Amino acid sequence: MEMIEQSDPISAHQTNAGKDRLRAFGIITLNSMFAQKDASGVLRMAIEDLLADELAVVSSFGADSAVLLHMVSKIDPNLPILFLQTGRHFPQTLAYVKTLSKRLGLANVRLLAPDSDELVRFDPDEDLWKSDPNACCHIRKIVPLDKALGGFGGWVSGRKRYQTEERGALSHFELTSDNRIKVNPLAYWEGADIAAYKKTHDLPEHPLFAEGFASIGCAPCTSAVTNGENPRSGRWRGLNKAECGIHFDVNRRISPAMNKAELTLFRDGEFVADPWGKWVEGTAPVLARYVHVPLVEFVVNRAAYLASLHPLGLLVGAGDDVMEVASDLGRFSSIAVEFPAFTDGRGYSSARLLAERLGYKGELRAVGDVLADQIPLMRRCGVNAFVVSHAATRKALEKGVPGRIDVFMQPAGGDEIPVGTRAFVRRAPNFTVSTP
Numbered sequence: 205m206e207m208i209e210q211s212d213p214i215s216a217h218q219t220n221a222g223k224d225r226l227r228a229f230g231i232i233t234l235n236s237m238f239a240q241k242d243a244s245g246v247l248r249m250a251i252e253d254l255l256a257d258e259l260a261v262v263s264s265f266g267a268d269s270a271v272l273l274h275m276v277s278k279i280d281p282n283l284p285i286l287f288l289q290t291g292r293h294f295p296q297t298l299a300y301v302k303t304l305s306k307r308l309g310l311a312n313v314r315l316l317a318p319d320s321d322e323l324v325r326f327d328p329d330e331d332l333w334k335s336d337p338n339a340c341c342h343i344r345k346i347v348p349l350d351k352a353l354g355g356f357g358g359w360v361s362g363r364k365r366y367q368t369e370e371r372g373a374l375s376h377f378e379l380t381s382d383n384r385i386k387v388n389p390l391a392y393w394e395g396a397d398i399a400a401y402k403k404t405h406d407l408p409e410h411p412l413f414a415e416g417f418a419s420i421g422c423a424p425c426t427s428a429v430t431n432g433e434n435p436r437s438g439r440w441r442g443l444n445k446a447e448c449g450i451h452f453d454v455n456r457r458i459s460p461a462m463n464k465a466e467l468t469l470f471r472d473g474e475f476v477a478d479p480w481g482k483w484v485e486g487t488a489p490v491l492a493r494y495v496h497v498p499l500v501e502f503v504v505n506r507a508a509y510l511a512s513l514h515p516l517g518l519l520v521g522a523g524d525d526v527m528e529v530a531s532d533l534g535r536f537s538s539i540a541v542e543f544p545a546f547t548d549g550r551g552y553s554s555a556r557l558l559a560e561r562l563g564y565k566g567e568l569r570a571v572g573d574v575l576a577d578q579i580p581l582m583r584r585c586g587v588n589a590f591v592v593s594h595a596a597t598r599k600a601l602e603k604g605v606p607g608r609i610d611v612f613m614q615p616a617g618g619d620e621i622p623v624g625t626r627a628f629v630r631r632a633p634n635f636t637v638s639t640p
């Protein structure tokens with residue numbers, strides 16, 4: 205087993221290839237490709253296809269770490285494993301790094317140490333964790349990891365949804381604001397899945413696990429939990445802190461938990477969490493990600509938006525001309541068409557232009573005043589997702605109504621034939637009329 209003390213940046217890898225592949229796959233598509241508990245499938249895709257030699261695993265060598273590391277060892281035991289050696293770990297954890305690595309044949313475990321000058325300057329008495337744990341985590345975890353990740357296009361974490369409320373909406377793949385892909389193969393695993401996997405593969409436990417330490421970090425900030433307590437409640441006990449910060453994005457948020465009422469996007473027959481946020485005026489194009497940029501804004505800053513690799517959506521307002529972006533449609537993972545009022549039909553025209561004339565095949569969502577009676581008409585115009593807040597419409601969709609419209613005056617989609625007009629068409633040999 206090779207173990208490398210690492211405080212300098214890892215030699216730079218070429219990450220452009222991975223980013224290009226990311227553009228092709230699209231995070232949203234990736235997240236629909238795997239069964240929820242197919243952790244090995246997610247990991248294999250990340251290691252062998254998506255990121256190849258641009259991927260690292262970040263492991264705490266804590267209570268559950270053996271599961272993910274065992275899966276990694278079966279796919280590529282040479283994959284870099286980054287361990288944040290904060291200087292405040294339990295001796296049992298440091299011993300476990302060695303025994304587990306040896307047992308699994310992990311050949312490339314890298315120990316990331318904090319900057320010694322910073323420690324002397326900011327934490328000379330090693331008690332910063334008491335007065336300012338966020339600053340302590342910053343020096344001992346966030347900065348060393350940021351430095352090390354400079355050479356990678358993505359990293360794997362062992363986080364799981366059930367652990368905390370903040371992690372409750374984790375997906376298998378995330379795109380971080382620094383253009384990296386974060387892979388969470390165990391996102392949907394429960395505690396029972398972890399325990400069963402350990403047993404099946406006879407994996408060694410962390411020495412403190414038997415003493416009630418269900419989630420293990422630095423010694424000063426970790427305590428045992430009692431039966432029935434959340435496994436992570438022993439971390440930073442008594443402090444208003446649940447995360448060390450390495451999983452925060454620039455907005456200081458991680459995937460938020462959502463209750464049913466917050467699932468506002470109706471797609472593929474069910475309400476789901478909407479991965480897209482609200483575009484904020486003044487946001488620099490390079491920072492726009494998972495938002496629907498207004499068409500006018502996109503046109504003004506077109507070059508900057510096309511150069512960015514983040515998933516991008518487009519918002520088509522009622523008065524917008526979609527032909528202005530006809531050649532850019534491949535850039536958008538989602539297009540939102542605004543329906544400002546029940547009586548305003550311009551959204552239907554935009555949707556038809558996008559779906560029929562311009563051949564847009566991605567998510568085409570209706571936003572605005574989306575009501576049950578409009579939905580069949582929107583569907584005929586190519587809309588395949590609906591952002592719905594109207595309570596009665598939500599109920600109708602949950603019940604499976606409204607359904608399709610079979611009798612209409614105005615054809616859509618190229619193969620519909622209107623009833624009540626063009627009598628000569630209805631006399632065509634293959635024409636049949638379906639009724640509601």
Ligand code: SF4
Pocket residue numbers: 290292332333336337338340341342344345421422423424425448
């Ligand atoms: S977990 Fe505690 S000791 Fe470790 S870096 Fe964070 S605050 Fe410091």
